[in-house]
Amino acid sequence: MKRYRAFTAFILIVGALVALGYGLFGPQKATAALLSGLTLASLYFLLGAGLSLIFGLMDVLNFAHGVLFMVGAYVGYTVFGNPRLILNTAPLFLALAVGIIAGSRLAPLIPNRRFIPYLLALAGVGVTLWGIRGFPLRPLVAFEPTTAGGAIPTALAQEPLSRMLLRLGQLALAGLLLGPVAARWGREDRRAAPWRSLALGVGLTLLAVLLLLGRDPLERFLLGLSVDVRFFLALVAGAATGAALGALIETTLIRPFYGRPITQIVLTLGLMFAGAELVKFIWGKEGRPPMAVPSLFAQSCRSPNLLAWLTERCSSIDVLGRAFPTYRLFIIAVGLLILVGVALLLKYSRLGMIVRAGVQDSAMVEALGINVRRVFMAVFALGSALAALGGVVAAPFVGVYPEMGSIFQLQAFIAVVIGGMGSYTGTAVGALVLGLARALGDTLVTTGIALPGMAQALRASPAVARASTVLMMAVVLLVRPAGIFGRKE
Amino acid sequence: MEKTGFPLWLRRHWPGLVILTLMSLFPFLAGLAMGDPAAVPPEIQGVGRVLALAETGRAKFWQGMVIQMFILAVFAMSYDLLLGYTGVISFGHAMFFGTGGYVVGLLVKHAGWSAGAAVGVLLLVALLQSLMVGALSLRVKGVYLAMVTLAFAEFFYILAEATDFRQYTGADDGLHGIYPPPFLSPTDHRTRFYFLALVFFLTMYLAARRLVNSPTGRVMVAIRENEARAAMLGYNTFVYKLVALVAAGVMAALAGALNAFFNLGVTPSVLSVATTIDVLAMTIVGGAGTLTGPVLGAAIVHLLGYWLNRLFGQTWVLLFGVTFILIVVFLPYGIVGTVQARSWRWRAVWRERWRRIKEGRKFPLPS
Amino acid sequence: MAALLEVQDIHTFIGQFHILQGVSLEVPEGSITALLGRNGAGKTTTLKSILGLTPPREGKVIFLGEEIGGRRAYEIAAMGIGYVPEYRAIFTGLTVEENLRIAERRKGDLKRKADFIFTLFPDLKRLYRLPGGQLSGGQQQMLAIARALVPDNRLLLIDEPSEGLAPILIQELMGAIRRLSAEVTVLLVDQNFQMTSRLADRYFMIEDGRTVRSGAMADLLNEPDVIRRYLGAVI
Ligand SMILES: Nc1ncnc2c1ncn2[C@@H]1O[C@H](COP(=O)(O)OP(=O)(O)OP(=O)(O)O)[C@@H](O)[C@H]1O
Ligand SMILES: [Mg+2]
Secondary structure: HHHHHHHHHHHHHHHHHHHHHHHHHHHHHHOOOOOOHHHHHHHHHHHHHHHHHHHHHOOOOOOOHHHHHHHHHHHHHHHHHHHHHHHHHHHHHHHHHHHHHHHHHOOHHHHOOOHHHHHHHHHHHHHHHHHHOOHHHHHHOOOOOOOOOOOOOOOOOOOOHHHHHHHHHHHHHHHHHHHHHHHHHOOOHHHHOOOHHHHHHHHHHHHHHHHHHHHHHHHHHHHHHOHHHHHHHHHHHHHHHHHHHHHHHHHHHHHHOOOHHHHHHHHHHHHHHHHHHHHHHOOOOEEEEOOOOOOHHOEEEEEEEEEHHHOOOEEEEEEOEEEEEEEEEEEHHHHHHHHHHHHHHHHHHHHHHHHHHHHHHHHHHHHHHOOHHHHHHHHHHHHHHHHHHHHHHHHHOOEOOOOHHHHHHHHHHHHHHHHOOOOOOHHHHHHHHHHHHHHHHHHHHHHHHHOOOOOOOOOOHHHHHHHHHHHHHHHHHHOOOOOOOOOOO | OOOOOHHHHHHHHHHHHHHHHHHHHHHHHHHHHOHHHOOOOOOOOOOHHHHHOOOOOOHHHHHHHHHHHHHHHHHHHHHHHHHHOOOOOOOOOOOHHHHHHHHHHHHHHHHHHHHHHHHHHHHHHHHHHHHHHHHOOOOOHHHHHHHHHHHHHHHHHHHOOOOHHHHHHHHHHOEEEOOOHHHHHOOOOHHHHHHHHHHHHHHHHHHHHHHHHHHHHHHHHHHHOOHHHHHHHHHHHHHHHHHHHHHHHHHHHHHHHHHHHHHHHOOOOOOOOOHHHHHHHHHHHHOOOOOOOHHHHHHHHHHHHHHHHHHHHHHHHHHHHHHHHHHHHHOOOOHHHHHHHHHHHHHHHHHHHHHHHHHHHOOOOOO | OOEEEEEEEEEEEEEEEEEEEEEEEEOOOOOOEEEOOOOOOOOHHHHHHHHHHOOOOOEEEEEEEEEOOOOOOOHHHHHHHHEEEEOOOOOOOOOOHHHOOOOOOOOOOHHHHHHHHHHHHHHHHHHOOOOOHHHOOOHHHHHHHHHHHHHOOOEEEEOOOOOOEEEEEEHHHHHHHHHOOOEEEOOOOOOOOOHHHOOEEEEEEEEEEEEEEEHHHEHOOOOHHHHHHOOOOOO
């Protein structure tokens, strides 16, 4: 009954938006606007889905979600266009991780005195700083390969292998110092079996050394790959980074503070701020132009219809006589795919069942003998991966820039407020409504509103359209504070 | 013998009085210690020399630092009315601070109003703004409210940065040339501005103390402790939260206005998340739920920012973010909160010991 | 006979409130033990403390001869304790089947126990595909108990199963609990003294978070004063 009403409301709102579009701009422009709206909706959904799932399950509102979106975009962009940066930095992270894994095994050897963890942490941070001192980050970031498969510039800006290996050692040592602290920090769970962490440690070490020793051939290999493969790698790397960061955030900043919701969200807010600064620190304050698109969307021509596009691979397609970029269709497709995929996961997998149950009552799930914290971590990682994936997908559309995290996060917030926090359907609905409204708003403010009695049409920048969505949120709060599909407390 | 009247008052308030005296003497002490004697003509002697020295060299700079601290302290106290006293987590407090700056800025610079009139209008604007934001965002609770308030703040931030209004707001360059009346100019008469800020700070501190010690304030604390119970006792919790939000909003707006006058301008960054992080940090460092906490926190955070900036240059913002996270993790109750908790524990322990001694352990105590 | 579960003088805090101030009890294997007390005496909190949902700060909880205090709730539950919370906290968004399946600890638990569960609660078979939220109060209670029977539990903690049920349903429920107690030990909390007194062999009485009496149920029935004083109930 209630659901039925929510659906009616949803259909009415979307219908009204579509009708408004057609009434204002006529079919041609309106269709283009609505397609753009779907594109935006798809991105808002990728971001909002994680926010909403995480909130529903563990009552944590992750203000750093936009940062994950942005980091995904940056990592994807870098994997795609500047593997040299990854090949030189990833081993350092891996070395630190190996050190921490080994160090956490040594935790029982450390005498149980209060000040010792602090001392170790301080030493660990010190050694880390020592290990990354003088690392040629700037030139590595600035390095932009010209074209795919083109000549490789000389090994300029890279440090000699010996120096890098020394750094690996230093960071592994830092990890060893930090490991016991980390182990204490995450004392909640029993530790993995020893052979597991041994295997993990050895594997990561091998990976780090291989990446480093093979950095030149690997770079040549990666840049020699086709755009499509590199794009795919970017998607995978972005999502994987998102998942890893999500798991890290959950274990370090969220898990120790269950039962203290204020601390949790204040921490994620801090992370939102520090994360954006970190991105600026690594990649610079300036953004980058949109990433290159896969070959399917790359030929500069306009296909008359979808079928023709699949053979011609044009960058745009004819929609009622107007060109519409085909890559945006890809964004829409990714959004739909994830929407359906996650819905199936929620409906049919055991994890999904636990999540649905946990959204209602996570203590009861735990009382059934299920380690609900592990599920929390999995969902946090999944949500973060979706956000990061959204970032990579967005990179060829909007480029990458340090403000993209907070900008997209704001819209995702508004989408989940409209749809109803904690509801998966609601998030999809909210994203759709907001995407359409945004696209119409953008069209409206850029073509101008001709008010009677005014000489000039009223025009505004897209920033104003972006801000006006907050007003939409205000209206929803007035009418239905829990959102269209929200549960009442 | 019972002390009454003035001696009692003195006994109770002496720490505050000492601090107040120190604060009033600060410009002159700073002038004597750090002023630039070369900048003051030798024929000026005596009291005049002290006054003049205060306007020179590092004395002037450090007065500026303290002025900024007063302003931030008021801002942080206003935030604590929400976070610490009412338990309302708003992530949009920057919007009030920024509004204060922009409203007086627009009125003084573009409408040519006097500073006093502008502040008068600001009071009204801030009242309306906080009423509206409160009426909307207080319809939801907890983390949800944090999100909604953040969205509202972003709304104003985006507008301040939007190129559409560049001729008024200066867009991302900010609005510059917000001058207070010449006799209070922070550049020419820093000491006078210092006392203006001091008086402002004291007034706001007393007002906030009045509020939190009033019956309304006690209901606010009850809401923080358990909103459902407060509602069950018959209090309209929405109204009390709205009162807290309006009081906090107006206080923050006034602080924002003074900030604009002191810096002779505002930039959109006063409306950004960074400002909210600042005020959160100050409140948490000092200790939420106390009034002295945010004041202490404002001083510490401001100094910390200054030192980080001097030591690390550009990177300091990143380091500040990291420091913020560490503070929340390791000092969740802040300095004042932690000290209070410790001293309560110590006092309890000593009271217990004293009781045992007095009673000669007549009753066996549970071990 | 060694007790299956032993609780020794536990103290539990919720926030700053000292809710349990010394609860002790013993549940022998193969029995139904009742935990009695007025509203707010701390019965629910005791059950939650045993399960680790509100971990006790002091005292011992011993299950199967092992001290389990300080372990996480899921570990304790996985040792073989089933919990049927008050207000029949089934998952309303999950179907009856899913409500049962989620309780599986090993693959095939549900298949193995299905017959047992459906002979106890034949209704559930008919409602198998329905969302839990659409079940009636009585059916939800059956489901909550059935859910605790899916894995191989040694002990069931059942909290206020009769609350809000019609008398006829209470009869049915009593029958079910009696029958399942042949398979699994039960610690039962219920305000309905008629019911508990007929089901349980032994009782523990708590008041203001302390155990104040214990003994055989048959003896308690001979002391109407005590019953009136501690439970406000008349028989
Ligand atoms: N979250 C809480 N915060 C504060 N006090 C609580 C909380 N939960 C329970 N209490 C208090 O703990 C005491 C015991 O509660 P408990 O639910 O264990 O009682 P009970 O014996 O199960 O009562 P009932 O028969 O009503 O279910 C009560 O006085 C209750 O007010
Ligand atoms: Mg109870």
